[in-house]
Amino acid sequence: MKKEIGIVFIFLSITALLAGLFFGTISSFQFVYPGFFDVIPFFKNRPLHVSLVVSWIFLSAMGGIYYYLPKYCGLPLFSRKMAVVHIWLFFITGLLIITSYMMGKFGGREYWEFPAILAIPVFISWVLFGINYFKTVLKKIGQWPVYLWMWATGICFFLFTFTEAYLWVFPYFRNNLIRDLTVQWKAGGALVGSWNMLVYGTALFVMERIKGDESVAKSKLAFWMYLLGLTNLMFGWAHHIYIVPTAPWIRYLSYGISMTELLILSKIIWNWKSSLEQAKKDYYFLPFRFLVASDIWIFLNLILAILISIPAVNIYTHGTHITVAHAMGSAIGINTMILLASVLFIISDVTKFEFVNVQKNIIRVGFWLTNVSLLLFMIFLVIAGAEKGMLVIENKLTFQEIMQKIDPYLVSFAWAGVGIFTGLLLTTVPPLIAVIKYLRKK
Amino acid sequence: MSILLKRFLFWGLISLFIINSIVIYTSGTENDPAKAYITEESKAGKLLFQEYNCISCHQIYGLGGYMGPDLTNVISERGKGELYAKSFIQSGTQRMPNFHLSENDVNALTSYLKYVDKTGFSPVKNFEIKFDGTIMQKANL
Numbered sequence: 134m135k136k137e138i139g140i141v142f143i144f145l146s147i148t149a150l151l152a153g154l155f156f157g158t159i160s161s162f163q164f165v166y167p168g169f170f171d172v173i174p175f176f177k178n179r180p181l182h183v184s185l186v187v188s189w190i191f192l193s194a195m196g197g198i199y200y201y202l203p204k205y206c207g208l209p210l211f212s213r214k215m216a217v218v219h220i221w222l223f224f225i226t227g228l229l230i231i232t233s234y235m236m237g238k239f240g241g242r243e244y245w246e247f248p249a250i251l252a253i254p255v256f257i258s259w260v261l262f263g264i265n266y267f268k269t270v271l272k273k274i275g276q277w278p279v280y281l282w283m284w285a286t287g288i289c290f291f292l293f294t295f296t297e298a299y300l301w302v303f304p305y306f307r308n309n310l311i312r313d314l315t316v317q318w319k320a321g322g323a324l325v326g327s328w329n330m331l332v333y334g335t336a337l338f339v340m341e342r343i344k345g346d347e348s349v350a351k352s353k354l355a356f357w358m359y360l361l362g363l364t365n366l367m368f369g370w371a372h373h374i375y376i377v378p379t380a381p382w383i384r385y386l387s388y389g390i391s392m393t394e395l396l397i398l399s400k401i402i403w404n405w406k407s408s409l410e411q412a413k414k415d416y417y418f419l420p421f422r423f424l425v426a427s428d429i430w431i432f433l434n435l436i437l438a439i440l441i442s443i444p445a446v447n448i449y450t451h452g453t454h455i456t457v458a459h460a461m462g463s464a465i466g467i468n469t470m471i472l473l474a475s476v477l478f479i480i481s482d483v484t485k486f487e488f489v490n491v492q493k494n495i496i497r498v499g500f501w502l503t504n505v506s507l508l509l510f511m512i513f514l515v516i517a518g519a520e521k522g523m524l525v526i527e528n529k530l531t532f533q534e535i536m537q538k539i540d541p542y543l544v545s546f547a548w549a550g551v552g553i554f555t556g557l558l559l560t561t562v563p564p565l566i567a568v569i570k571y572l573r574k575k
Numbered sequence: 576m577s578i579l580l581k582r583f584l585f586w587g588l589i590s591l592f593i594i595n596s597i598v599i600y601t602s603g604t605e606n607d608p609a610k611a612y613i614t615e616e617s618k619a620g621k622l623l624f625q626e627y628n629c630i631s632c633h634q635i636y637g638l639g640g641y642m643g644p645d646l647t648n649v650i651s652e653r654g655k656g657e658l659y660a661k662s663f664i665q666s667g668t669q670r671m672p673n674f675h676l677s678e679n680d681v682n683a684l685t686s687y688l689k690y691v692d693k694t695g696f697s698p699v700k701n702f703e704i705k706f707d708g709t710i711m712q713k714a715n716l
Contacts, residue, residue: 164642167670174672175642176631241625243639297596308618310694312604314636319599360584367592376712377636378695380603386595388709445704452637452645452698525698532644 138216142196144568146189147561153185154554161547180234180246193472194331211268219261226254263288278350279359283334290327294320314377322370336471372442391442398435423474430466455518458511480564484571492563499559506552517542609693620687636697647697
């Protein structure tokens with residue numbers, strides 16, 4: 134632990150991912166089979182799933198940053214002790230959050246469903262991370278590669294949006310529903326943008342290492358893309374609240390900003406050919422394979438995101454399972470694929486652990502099972518959501534009637550979820566064993 | 576890209592973000608069409624709504640969980656109403672747990688739902704699509 138704090142974060146992150154997937158799978162079955170696994174009811178299972186999966190994203194991204202800065206950027210950590218306090222604080226708070234859910238104590242806000250008091254240690258742990266990061270990277274002389282900007286932005290915006298998410302504790306915000314929902318989803322939207330900054334920064338870093346070309350992360354295009362992402366993070370969140378009666382300009386601004394994502398989409402298509410050649414060359418390398426998968430998921434999710442940002446489409450898709458498809462597609466297809474690439478890269482690097490052929494094959498089967506299941510998972514959710522949207526607006530059916538009609542798709546979605554869980558279990562168990570062996574030796 | 580341009584763009588965006596946030600916290604969200612329905616009871620109801628994590632299963636304005644129905648207009652929806660909402664809150668269903676709430680809590684939650692109901696419509700069933708892809712909401716029939 135004294136040597137590689139990043140690897141401890143990675144160990145906890147994989148554990149959180151597997152636990153989060155477990156609760157998520159149970160939740161999806163409770164959704165379609167009432168009474169299933171009643172020991173932990175749905176209203177406890179869902180926050181367990183969400184919080185643990187969010188923890189996976191944060192812990193694995195943080196673990197990567199703690200590992201990459203000293204090892205590859207020539208920037209020794211400002212304080213290893215601070216990083217140790219960070220992980221302990223995160224871990225203990227995590228246990229308290231799980232306990233509060235199990236006891237039925239909630240704060241009742243999307244993403245942050247734990248009692249508000251537990252937000253304080255979460256915030257402090259991020260402040261420690263922020264101090265450590267900035268005190269470390271500000272030592273760097275010369276031009277920063279774009280991933281250092283992205284990580285810095287991710288940390289600052291997390292602290293801002295997390296604070297903003299708790300403005301509801303003040304009656305001024307809480308007692309006006311329109312203000313409360315708007316500020317909550319302004320914070321929620323930007324929060325996702327902030328973790329995307331951490332994750333995409335990680336993707337760029339790993340890609341740079343695989344290619345061995347440092348110029349990409351310092352190119353003009355990389356910075357324009359970063360600024361475009363930042364603009365969307367700041368102003369492109371209002372598609373969540375198009376139907377909330379706020380001032381109309383909030384919706385128009387967000388609609389306009391969201392459409393700039395078409396530029397990112399064009400760039401992906403433009404780069405497709407050269408990426409494909411690179412993909413053929415490096416496909417044997419496991420982390421690269423996960424990055425290629427994330428590229429495809431970015432393409433598919435971006436199309437979905439752009440479509441649901443158009444108010445005329447959003448009116449049909451809002452509050453339906455298409456939103457879930459978008460959220461899950463991004464969390465698993467994009468974030469998890471990138472973070473798994475980073476995790477595999479770090480584990481092979483730090484433990485010098487050579488995966489034997491059997492383990493490599495298990496990871497490959499896991500990789501394909503996860504991606505195929507995710508595709509089915511999303512297809513069923515999109516069909517269920519589209520049908521729900523039409524049945525609500527055009528046929529004006531009741532909730533019960535709609536649920537009955539879309540039930541076959543939801544059952545299929547739940548089973549596809551089992552496929553994702555199994556696939557990720559196969560993918561993560563060999564690296565988890567390698568990490569445990571490494572930590573035991575230490 | 577020169578360092579000056581980078582700084583200008585970065586700090587320009589941050590400044591716009593701060594201004595945008597302040598406007599959203601104030602004038603952008605000051606219009607609450609249901610102000611008259613905010614009471615001490617409805618305020619307590621909102622806190623109970625959070626305390627029991629109702630949002631994990633239900634939605635308000637299409638935001639929240641998918642297990643149960645959107646509650647935005649449960650009070651004014653044809654065939655539903657205050658008594659309908661109260662009976663569900665009091666007894667639960669096959670899918671919804673019975674939280675064994677006191678009468679005061681049930682009244683507070685209902686009062687909160689009455690306030691929410693007057694703020695707007697969800698899902699929006701009556702609207703007009705404009706040429707630029709935006710929509711104009713009309714009152715639900």
